Structure formats: structure tokens, C-alpha cells
Amino acid sequence: MWSKLLFVVLFGIYLAANFEVNVNIISSGGFRLKCSNTPQDAVVFRFTNFVCKSYNTSAFVFHNCRLKAVSRERVLLNMNGTVLHSINNVSLHAKIFKRANGFQPWLLEGTVDVCRFLQKRNNPFIRIVFNLFQEFSNINHTCPYVGPQIVKDFYLKPELLRLPFPTGDYLLSMQWLFYNRPQFDTNVSFAYVEDLLVLKKKN
Numbered sequence: 436m437w438s439k440l441l442f443v444v445l446f447g448i449y450l451a452a453n454f455e456v457n458v459n460i461i462s463s464g465g466f467r468l469k470c471s472n473t474p475q476d477a478v479v480f481r482f483t484n485f486v487c488k489s490y491n492t493s494a495f496v497f498h499n500c501r502l503k504a505v506s507r508e509r510v511l512l513n514m515n516g517t518v519l520h521s522i523n524n525v526s527l528h529a530k531i532f533k534r535a536n537g538f539q540p541w542l543l544e545g546t547v548d549v550c551r552f553l554q555k556r557n558n559p560f561i562r563i564v565f566n567l568f569q570e571f572s573n574i575n576h577t578c579p580y581v582g583p584q585i586v587k588d589f590y591l592k593p594e595l596l597r598l599p600f601p602t603g604d605y606l607l608s609m610q611w612l613f614y615n616r617p618q619f620d621t622n623v624s625f626a627y628v629e630d631l632l633v634l635k636k637k638n
């Protein structure tokens with residue numbers, strides 16, 4: 436299930452890396468962004484905050500939820516939690532916010548049936564994204580989920596990053612539901628700077 440934690444972000448990265456993507460930012464009056472897929476474009480992506488909270492400690496407990504800066508460019512994300520009873524019905528409600536004098540209304544929002552995706556793996560985009568992520572985690576299996584859920588030293592390889600967003604600070608809020616009831620949140624903030632090399636070359 437922890438793969439879903441990054442699907443929303445990584446799906447955007449994948450799309451932007453492979454195609455010319457036009458994204459309508461829904462809540463901001465529908466302005467358009469365009470991303471190029473030039474492979475030598477450089478971007479900076481840094482996790483800046485990671486907050487976890489269980490709303491039902493008889494279903495899920497967190498032991499660890501932490502960022503670790505190992506260099507100026509690289510911040511690793513770690514999470515350790517336990518699902519206390521076997522769960523066969525998981526969904527993820529995710530929203531992305533952009534920070535500007537506090538976080539503005541959400542930009543993108545979506546809900547995913549996690550168990551269904553893990554079983555069918557029938558979405559080629561999400562499947563590719565899942566493959567990027569699974570080496571950092573123990574989530575590579577179908578539902579049910581029970582016991583330790585680990586994300587270890589996860590970082591996004593810069594060469595894979597193409598977010599269809601402008602430079603800025605973002606929050607990806609993820610609310611996890613069991614049987615349609617909210618159980619816990621994992622909220623990840625990150626800073627994103629697009630096309631740094633290209634900007635430098637132009638100057």
C-alpha cells in the first residue's frame with residue numbers, strides 16, 4: 436500500500452518525463468502549464484517536511500516518520516508503521532497544495548482503490564511508477580496488508596523527475612482509509628525547482 440503514497444506525484448513525473456504535458460490547474464482558474472521533455476533539463480526536488488498521524492491506533496501505529504538530509508541535494512524519506520489487523524480494503528485520498536502565504540486551495544485531488552490496483556497492475560503508467568518505488572519498500576504484494584510497513588531511504592532520482600508543476604513549495608497530503616473510514620495521514624512537503632540547467636544556460 437505504501438506505493439500509493441507516491442503514485443500521485445510519480446504519475447505526474449512519469450507523464451511529464453515522457454510526453455509534452457498540458458495540465459489544467461483546476462482550482463486556480465484553469466491556467467495552463469507546459470513541460471518539455473528535453474532529457475538534459477535539470478530539476479531540484481527536496482523533501483522539506485513529513486508528518487504522519489494515526490487516527491485509529493487500534494488499526495495502524497507509526498514508529499518512525501522522518502526525513503534525513505544526506506547532502507544538499509538529497510533528502511531521504513523513512514517511514515515505519517504497523518498494520519495491526521489484516522486489511523483487505525484500502526483507499527487513498529490524495530491532494531496536492533502549493534504554498535504561497537500558507538497553502539492555497541488544492542491543485543489536484545484524487546482517490547485510488549489501492550487493493551484493486553495492486554491486484555490488477557493494469558495501469559501501465561502507475562505500474563512503471565510502482566517499479567521506481569518498490570525497491571525502497573516492502574509493499575510489493577497484493578492485499579491483505581498486516582504487520583510492518585516500511586519505506587527506507589526513499590529519494591527521487593533527479594534524472595527521473597519531471598513534475599508538471601512550476602517551481603515552488605508543495606504539500607502532498609495523503610489520507611488513508613480502511614473500509615472507507617479515515618485511519619491515518621501521511622503528509623509530505625517538498626520544494627521543486629524546474630529546469631535549473633536550462634535557466635543557467637540562458638543567463
Ligand SMILES: *[C@@H]1O[C@H](CO)[C@@H](O)[C@H](O)[C@H]1NC(C)=O
Pocket residue numbers: 491493494520616617
Ligand atoms: C479502528 O480500527 C479497528 C481495528 O481495525 C476497527 O475495528 C474500528 O472499526 C476502527 N475504527 C474506525 C473509526 O475506523
Ligand SMILES: *[C@@H]1O[C@H](CO)[C@@H](O)[C@H](O)[C@H]1NC(C)=O
Pocket residue numbers: 498515516583585
Ligand atoms: C520498525 O519499528 C519497529 C517497532 O519499533 C521495530 O521493531 C522495527 O525494527 C522497525 N523496523 C525498521 C526497518 O526500522
Ligand SMILES: *[C@@H]1O[C@H](CO)[C@@H](O)[C@H](O)[C@H]1NC(C)=O
Pocket residue numbers: 569570575576
Ligand atoms: C515484485 O513482485 C513481483 C510479483 O511477485 C515480482 O515479479 C517482482 O520481481 C517483484 N519486484 C521486486 C523489486 O521485488
Ligand SMILES: *[C@@H]1O[C@H](CO)[C@@H](O)[C@H](O)[C@H]1NC(C)=O
Pocket residue numbers: 486487488608609620621622
Ligand atoms: C494533512 O494535510 C491535510 C490537508 O491539509 C490536513 O487536513 C491534515 O490535517 C494533515 N494531517 C496532518 C497529520 O498534519
Ligand SMILES: *[C@@H]1O[C@H](CO)[C@@H](O)[C@H](O)[C@H]1NC(C)=O
Pocket residue numbers: 524548613614615
Ligand atoms: C471497501 O469497504 C467499503 C465500506 O465497507 C465498501 O463500500 C467498498 O465496496 C469496499 N471496497 C471493496 C473494493 O471491497
